[in-house]
Amino acid sequence: MLSLPVSDKARNALAAIFDGITTQGRVINALVLRETKTRYGEHKIGFMWALLEPMIMVSIFVAMFANMRSDNPSGMALIPFMLTGLVPFSFFKDTMTQMQGAISGNRQLFAFPQVTTFDVIIARAILEIIILAAVFTFLLFLTDLAGWSIHVERPLAVLAACGLLCMMGVGLGFFFASLSPIIPSIRQLSSAVLGRPLFFTSGLFFTVESVPPFVRDYLLYNPILHAIELLRSAFFYEFESAYGDWGYASAWAVGLFTFGLLTHQALRRKAIVGL
Amino acid sequence: MIKLENVTKKYRTASGFNTVLNNVNVTFPVGKSVGILGLNGAGKSTLIRIIGDAEPPDKGRVTSEGRISWPLGYTGGFQGNLTARENARFVARIYGESTRYIEEFTQEFSELGEYFDMPLRSYSAGMRARFAFSVSLACNFDYYLVDEALETGDARYREKFRLAFEERRANASVILVSHNEQTIRRNCDMAAILHDGDLTLYEDLKDALHNYKVLQTQPTS
Numbered sequence: 001m002l003s004l005p006v007s008d009k010a011r012n013a014l015a016a017i018f019d020g021i022t023t024q025g026r027v028i029n030a031l032v033l034r035e036t037k038t039r040y041g042e043h044k045i046g047f048m049w050a051l052l053e054p055m056i057m058v059s060i061f062v063a064m065f066a067n068m069r070s071d072n073p074s075g076m077a078l079i080p081f082m083l084t085g086l087v088p089f090s091f092f093k094d095t096m097t098q099m100q101g102a103i104s105g106n107r108q109l110f111a112f113p114q115v116t117t118f119d120v121i122i123a124r125a126i127l128e129i130i131i132l133a134a135v136f137t138f139l140l141f142l143t144d145l146a147g148w149s150i151h152v153e154r155p156l157a158v159l160a161a162c163g164l165l166c167m168m169g170v171g172l173g174f175f176f177a178s179l180s181p182i183i184p185s186i187r188q189l190s191s192a193v194l195g196r197p198l199f200f201t202s203g204l205f206f207t208v209e210s211v212p213p214f215v216r217d218y219l220l221y222n223p224i225l226h227a228i229e230l231l232r233s234a235f236f237y238e239f240e241s242a243y244g245d246w247g248y249a250s251a252w253a254v255g256l257f258t259f260g261l262l263t264h265q266a267l268r269r270k271a272i273v274g275l
Numbered sequence: 276m277i278k279l280e281n282v283t284k285k286y287r288t289a290s291g292f293n294t295v296l297n298n299v300n301v302t303f304p305v306g307k308s309v310g311i312l313g314l315n316g317a318g319k320s321t322l323i324r325i326i327g328d329a330e331p332p333d334k335g336r337v338t339s340e341g342r343i344s345w346p347l348g349y350t351g352g353f354q355g356n357l358t359a360r361e362n363a364r365f366v367a368r369i370y371g372e373s374t375r376y377i378e379e380f381t382q383e384f385s386e387l388g389e390y391f392d393m394p395l396r397s398y399s400a401g402m403r404a405r406f407a408f409s410v411s412l413a414c415n416f417d418y419y420l421v422d423e424a425l426e427t428g429d430a431r432y433r434e435k436f437r438l439a440f441e442e443r444r445a446n447a448s449v450i451l452v453s454h455n456e457q458t459i460r461r462n463c464d465m466a467a468i469l470h471d472g473d474l475t476l477y478e479d480l481k482d483a484l485h486n487y488k489v490l491q492t493q494p495t496s
Contacts, residue, residue, distance in 0.1 A: 023371070030368030037361055038354065111345045111352040113328035114369055269331060 031123035075238035085204035092169040098128040099173025157234030167253035174260030178267040208243040223252035277303040281335035297472030308449040310459035313469035319452040341417030348422035355396030385409035
């Protein structure tokens with residue numbers, strides 16, 4: 001032991017905190033492995049589906065848009081353009097969706113005192129983000145192999161934009177995960193009010209530039225649209241968005257994240273009991 | 276030692292609040308196995324969940340020394356679509372034990388054969404209990420919290436558990452909820468009665484069983 005000038009009491013307190021952290025780390029690790037099993041364990045095709053789903057989506061939208069217009073939007077090749085919209089949007093949407101059932105779906109685990117509501121929620125977020133990151137990397141690689149050469153202009157900024165989308169997803173994920181055991185119908189709300197409309201207004205298939213100005217002003221309230229524009233600006237040499245605002249998107253990300261954690265803190269005892 | 280201080284727990288029911296634990300103060304001494312008796316709905320399972328820290332009390336606190344198991348019963352803690360092996364590994368991971376040791380011990384002790392690699396949802400209640408007990412035995416707890424499940428399974432297997440617990444009695448104790456006097460008499464050194472929100476601990480098992488009998492014959496108010 002290091003002989004630092006601290007009292008035994010302080011040392012014990014530190015040891016207790018350290019113990020708590022290692023236990024929580026163990027629990028989250030165990031939960032992530034368990035979630036992987038429950039999601040993909042029974043069907044070997046499970047993980048393939050994680051790759052196939054965005055591939056099918058990209059194909060459908062590419063096919064639709066290839067007919068609708070002859071020129072590429074803002075000089076970006078159509079497939080990478082779609083890819084950099086759909087998958088990053090999943091960082092927000094799928095993370096949120098996966099998280100919201102975490103408490104109801106793992107209720108029996110609370111018999112173990114070391115498993116907390118926070119652990120089961122964050123485990124789902126971690127697993128989803130890992131899967132999406134793998135899917136994104138793999139699909140970009142595949143696109144590159146298929147002949148649309150991928151050169152990322154500012155990789156760190158791309159990561160940062162993905163990070164912001166994750167933060168927003170995780171924030172709302174915590175909110176819905178904590179609320180849905182108490183008000184189950186909130187789940188429909190999350191997909192009907194948030195998921196679907198955001199899918200069409202977050203710039204997955206368009207750039208802000210291409211939208212008529214009177215619509216543009218309203219769309220720009222959407223922080224996810226900002227994040228996607230910023231991501232594409234960082235991704236493509238050919239494209240620089242005049243509208244994406246790091247400050248605006250970050251403020252939303254931090255705000256939603258804090259809001260989600262606070263909601264969870266306030267509701268976790270009620271959520272554990274359920275209705 | 277497990278100590279309950281001023282523990283209160285209420286549940287909301289259709290007609291107001293039902294107080295399951297009303298300012299309970301009790302110390303479960305080291306090395307003593309305690310049976311908890313109570314009429315249906317008295318809150319025995321809730322009490323066990325509070326002792327095991329699976330549920331927070333409304334008021335008061337529970338302090339303890341030593342490792343306490345999760346409340347062992349028919350289902351608690353396990354996921355139906357995972358196999359016994361996967362569930363055993365999960366338990367090993369969250370308690371920081373060697374996954375290999377826990378897996379092997381559980382497989383051998385539970386005698387589930389090829390069912391060990393089948394999803395838990397295909398198990399009968401008896402098999403589930405068998406699995407739960409085997410994993411918890413593998414973990415070496417100081418306290419085993421048992422919620423009414425010792426009676427399951429065939430007689431031979433019940434005997435096996437009883438012996439395993441007996442062997443552990445020197446350094447582990449059982450806190451056991453049961454309707455069955457026989458189970459309590461066999462496994463416990465003392466007993467407590469939970470009634471109307473009060474928990475009374477009796478040093479002498481006979482007194483407890485006698486008072487419980489009296490309670491059972493009383494008309495419900």
